[in-house]
Amino acid sequence: MSFLFALLSGCLLLQLLYPAIAVGIAQFRSIKPNQPARSEAIRFACIITAYQNATIARPLVQSLLQQTCPDFRIYLVADDCPEVDIGISDAKLVLLIPENPLRLKAKSIQFAIAHFLEQPDYIVIFDADNVAHPAFLDTLKPWIKAGFRCVQGQRRAKNLDSTFAALDSLGEHYKNYLEREVAFRLGSSAVISGSGMATERVLYTDYLYSPAIQQGQEKGKKMLQEDKILQNFLVQRNERIAYAREGIVFDEKVHQGAAVETQRSRWLYSYFQNIPNALGLIARGLKNGSFNQLYFGAITLVLPMFIQVGLATTCSIVALFFTPFWSLALILGLVVFALTVLWVLRLDKAPEAVRRVAWQTPVFVFRQIKALLKMRDPNRNFRHTEHRKAVTVEEVLEDPQLIRNPVSEDEGKKNGAVL
Numbered sequence: 306m307s308f309l310f311a312l313l314s315g316c317l318l319l320q321l322l323y324p325a326i327a328v329g330i331a332q333f334r335s336i337k338p339n340q341p342a343r344s345e346a347i348r349f350a351c352i353i354t355a356y357q358n359a360t361i362a363r364p365l366v367q368s369l370l371q372q373t374c375p376d377f378r379i380y381l382v383a384d385d386c387p388e389v390d391i392g393i394s395d396a397k398l399v400l401l402i403p404e405n406p407l408r409l410k411a412k413s414i415q416f417a418i419a420h421f422l423e424q425p426d427y428i429v430i431f432d433a434d435n436v437a438h439p440a441f442l443d444t445l446k447p448w449i450k451a452g453f454r455c456v457q458g459q460r461r462a463k464n465l466d467s468t469f470a471a472l473d474s475l476g477e478h479y480k481n482y483l484e485r486e487v488a489f490r491l492g493s494s495a496v497i498s499g500s501g502m503a504t505e506r507v508l509y510t511d512y513l514y515s516p517a518i519q520q521g522q523e524k525g526k527k528m529l530q531e532d533k534i535l536q537n538f539l540v541q542r543n544e545r546i547a548y549a550r551e552g553i554v555f556d557e558k559v560h561q562g563a564a565v566e567t568q569r570s571r572w573l574y575s576y577f578q579n580i581p582n583a584l585g586l587i588a589r590g591l592k593n594g595s596f597n598q599l600y601f602g603a604i605t606l607v608l609p610m611f612i613q614v615g616l617a618t619t620c621s622i623v624a625l626f627f628t629p630f631w632s633l634a635l636i637l638g639l640v641v642f643a644l645t646v647l648w649v650l651r652l653d654k655a656p657e658a659v660r661r662v663a664w665q666t667p668v669f670v671f672r673q674i675k676a677l678l679k680m681r682d683p684n685r686n687f688r689h690t691e692h693r694k695a696v697t698v699e700e701v702l703e704d705p706q707l708i709r710n711p712v713s714e715d716e717g718k719k720n721g722a723v724l
Contacts, residue, residue, distance in 0.1 A: 307628070314624065314631040317617045320607055321638035325645040327487050328652070334490040336550075338451035347449055349377040349442055349503065350425035354413040355433035359383040361695055362433040363391040368698035369431075370395055374442035378425070380417040384408065411518055411531050418510065428509045432500040434557040436463055436698045444552035445503050453547040454508050455539055457485060458501035462659075463555035463701050464694045469565055470558035471662040472669040475655065476610070477556070479646060482653040484604055485548040493600035494539070494546035499532040501554035502546075504539075512538045530575040533605075537582045540601045541589065555701050557694045562672045569676035576609060577680075611670040612677075614639065658706045 351369055355362045362381055369379050370393075379398045383389040385406035401420055407413050414430065427449060431437070438444075441458060448456045459481055462474035485495035504512070512518065512535055521528035539546055559565050583606040590599025608616070617635050624632035650660050701707055 310620070310624070310628070311631065313616075314620050314635060317613065317620060318634055318638045320613050321617060321635075321642040323607070324483055324649070325641050327491065328483065328645060328649060331487040331490040336486075336490050336548075338447045338453075338547075341447075341450035346376050347427060347446055348423075348425045349374070349427050349429050350417075350421060350506070351377055351379045351429045351431060351442075352414055352417045353379065353381045353431045353433055353435075354384065354410050354417075355381060355386060356384050356408070356410075356413075357386055358433065359386040359389045360391055363393065364695055364697045365431060365433065365435050365437065366391060366393050366398060368437045368439065370397060371439045371698065372437070372442050373440050374446070377429075377442060378422065380420065382407075382413040382417050384413050384416075409522060409528070411513065411522060411528075414531075415513055418513065425506055427503045428506050429503040430500055431554070432556070434463075434694065435460075435500055436555040436696060436701055437501075438553040438555075438702075439698065441501075441552050441554060444549050448547040448549055449503070451547075454505040454544055455497075455535075456503045456547040456549050456552070457495045457497055458503075458549050458552035458554050459485070460498045460501050460554050460556045462558045462656075462707060463696050464558055464560070465656065465658045465706055466694075467560045468662055468665055468668065469562060469672075470560050471659050472666065473558040473565070474659050475650065475663060475666070476669075477558075478653045478655040478659060479610070479649050481550075482649045486550055486653070488600065488604055489546075489548040491600065493597050493604075494536070494544075495548035496601075496605065497532040497536040497546065499530070500556070501552070502535075504535070508539070508544070509535075527574075529578045530572070533575055533579050533582070536601075536605075537579070537586070540586055540598055543593070543595055543597055545597050555696075555698070555707075560694075562668075565669065565672040566676045566679060569673050570679040573609065573673075573677055574680040579605065609673070611673045614642070615670075615674075656706050 353362050353365060359381065366379060366381060369377070377397065380401060381391070381398065382401045382403070384403055385408060386402070389400065389402055399420065399422065401417060403416055407416060418428070429442070445456045445458065460477060462470065462477065465471045465474060480496070489495045515538060517529070517534045517538065518531070521534065536546065559568055583602045586598045586602030587606070590596065590602055607613075617639055621632045621635035621639070624635065647663065650663070
């Protein structure tokens with residue numbers, strides 16, 4: 306029993322210390338793309354999946370029509386939407402209305418691809434509540450021209466109008482930096498966000514009609530999340546997913562506790578579903594000698610933050626009574642972890658409104674614990690997250706609490722980033 310406890314404590318301590326070590330090493334690595342592997346124009350197909358609310362996509366469509374990149378077309382799939390007139394008419398916009406409800410994001414994307422007016426080079430996926438920075442598509446191009454077949458942009462909050470929204474954004478900043486920026490700097494792949502990513506058309510179509518997607522559609526709400534299927538599909542083939550930190554997509558954050566439970570129960574269910582895939586990538590990386598596969602499998606296996614901290618706190622208390630060494634080690638690990646989170650928020654230039662609510666994290670953790678209990682019954686508890694914040698890109702860019710230049714010119718030169 307003592308051996309098992311020491312093993313558990315050691316694994317938890319490693320997970321608590323890993324972020325500080327990885328972030329520290331990443332500060333000495335540059336992230337600029339190599340010489341272009343292609344020079345021709347890149348055509349994008351921007352697919353927007355809207356479910357039961359097409360009007361929320363209006364600001365996103367407007368922001369895409371303002372892109373500095375001219376080579377794109379927008380496909381808006383209005384699935385099971387009672388109102389589909391978003392009041393925008395443009396040659397670049399194709400409004401698609403399925404005859405029968407699809408009720409699954411992957412099916413909406415397949416529907417859009419089946420109705421392409423011309424074949425693009427890259428497919429970019431957006432959620433209806435997103436808003437794209439005017440230079441978003443152009444900031445993806447250096448990475449695409451350098452040979453990357455999948456590029457993930459940076460998602461940031463478009464609303465910080467509640468404590469829960471700010472806490473949700475805090476988690477996004479942490480994951481953006483640790484699981485995307487750091488992972489990519491260290492030579493592995495960035496974790497996919499679920500929207501704001503561009504994938505080469507042929508590669509994405511292969512994924513979309515892969516056995517994992519086809520089998521998943523039969524499971525309905527028990528289906529592994531599409532973003533996890535995509536990243537597993539890519540890394541299994543040893544494709545490296547780039548992270549375009551300067552390519553910004555704004556995303557709606559949850560505004561109340563009930564929405565946290567709805568969203569996180571689905572995310573947590575998908576995390577546990579994905580454990581065999583993460584272990585498989587680690588095994589594949591060891592067999593193939595691939596750092597990309599090995600590291601990516603390891604970071605997608607790391608426990609969610611609140612479970613890490615909860616288990617480590619519990620073990621440190623228990624260890625007080627029979628093995629004080631592990632109690633002290635875990636307490637120090639928790640302190641290092643907390644300081645690393647604050648460090649990451651600073652490095653990722655999180656807005657003041659986000660850093661200010663860090664001390665209220667237990668409120669968010671409580672809701673996540675409730676979400677953990679709800680994930681046992683997906684068919685009953687998993688519901689579509691409602692989006693209500695119709696905010697234009699101009700309003701986002703003019704709001705000082707939402708946006709600051711994520712990479713200043715001086716830092717960009719120092720880190721090798723493309724601005």
